[in-house]
Amino acid sequence: MATTYEAIATVTVGSGGAANIEFTSIPGTYTDLLIKFSIRDLRNSAGPGYLHLKFNDNTSSYSSRHLFTGSDDGNPASQARTDDYASFAINTDYSTANTFGNGELYIPNYTSSNNKSVSIDAVSETNGSFDAAVRNLTAFLWSNSAAITKITLYGDNNFKQYSTATLYGIKNS
Amino acid sequence: MTQHKLVVDCSTGVVAEVELTAEEIAQREADAVAFAAQKAAEEAEAQAKAEAKASAEAKLAALGLTAEEIAALSK
Numbered sequence: 001m002a003t004t005y006e007a008i009a010t011v012t013v014g015s016g017g018a019a020n021i022e023f024t025s026i027p028g029t030y031t032d033l034l035i036k037f038s039i040r041d042l043r044n045s046a047g048p049g050y051l052h053l054k055f056n057d058n059t060s061s062y063s064s065r066h067l068f069t070g071s072d073d074g075n076p077a078s079q080a081r082t083d084d085y086a087s088f089a090i091n092t093d094y095s096t097a098n099t100f101g102n103g104e105l106y107i108p109n110y111t112s113s114n115n116k117s118v119s120i121d122a123v124s125e126t127n128g129s130f131d132a133a134v135r136n137l138t139a140f141l142w143s144n145s146a147a148i149t150k151i152t153l154y155g156d157n158n159f160k161q162y163s164t165a166t167l168y169g170i171k172n173s
Numbered sequence: 174m175t176q177h178k179l180v181v182d183c184s185t186g187v188v189a190e191v192e193l194t195a196e197e198i199a200q201r202e203a204d205a206v207a208f209a210a211q212k213a214a215e216e217a218e219a220q221a222k223a224e225a226k227a228s229a230e231a232k233l234a235a236l237g238l239t240a241e242e243i244a245a246l247s248k
Binding site for chain 1: 208
């Protein structure tokens with residue numbers, strides 16, 4: 001049986017932290033891409049941290065729609081948002097010690113000349129009193145015809161040691 | 174403080190720790206400012222909506238609607 005789900009590369013943040021994680025020279029031999037991440041950033045104030053996404057170093061032509069379900073302000077609520085950033089919740093250094101936000105990004109047809117859609121499912125969690133447990137579903141679009149060869153994950157703060165991200169290639173047969 | 178990024182070359186699997194260039198640092202700072210401004214605008218809009226909703230509910234209550242009747246209007 002053909003292998004249709006393959007880990008392309010994994011990165012783990014070292015003791016010095018990292019501002020960005022970049023997957024470069026992504027081969028065009030798969031049908032879809034998937035990133036699974038477990039990330040905590042170095043922000044030290046209440047509320048969830050936010051992780052962002054860029055393709056091929058492009059800084060424009062992005063749009064997204066978010067559904068947040070959680071309680072970063074102490075009031076459980078759902079919120080729909082539109083913005084130019086795929087901003088999804090991750091844990092911060094204000095979260096319970098040694099906990100990491102986690103989630104996945106699914107990028108179908110990443111070599112297509114059509115615009116690229118991404119579905120993102122992420123969660124931040126904490127047992128602290130400030131209550132920044134947020135569930136985050138995002139629909140994201142990059143309006144660009146180029147094949148995706150580079151993916152950058154970046155936050156508003158540096159990523160903490162032991163944060164990880166793995167890029168998988170998915171084939172349809 | 175020097176900032177670094179982790180660059181994974183997917184063709185080789187090699188992971189390199191690379192110092193951010195001045196241009197990358199500037200872009201990162203600009204992105205953070207833009208995102209913060211956007212988030213602040215969204216929060217202000219949400220706050221304004223919440224205040225308008227509370228005001229409307231208070232006016233409906235003053236007209237004699239019960240809390241259940243007011244809640245039913247938004248379902």
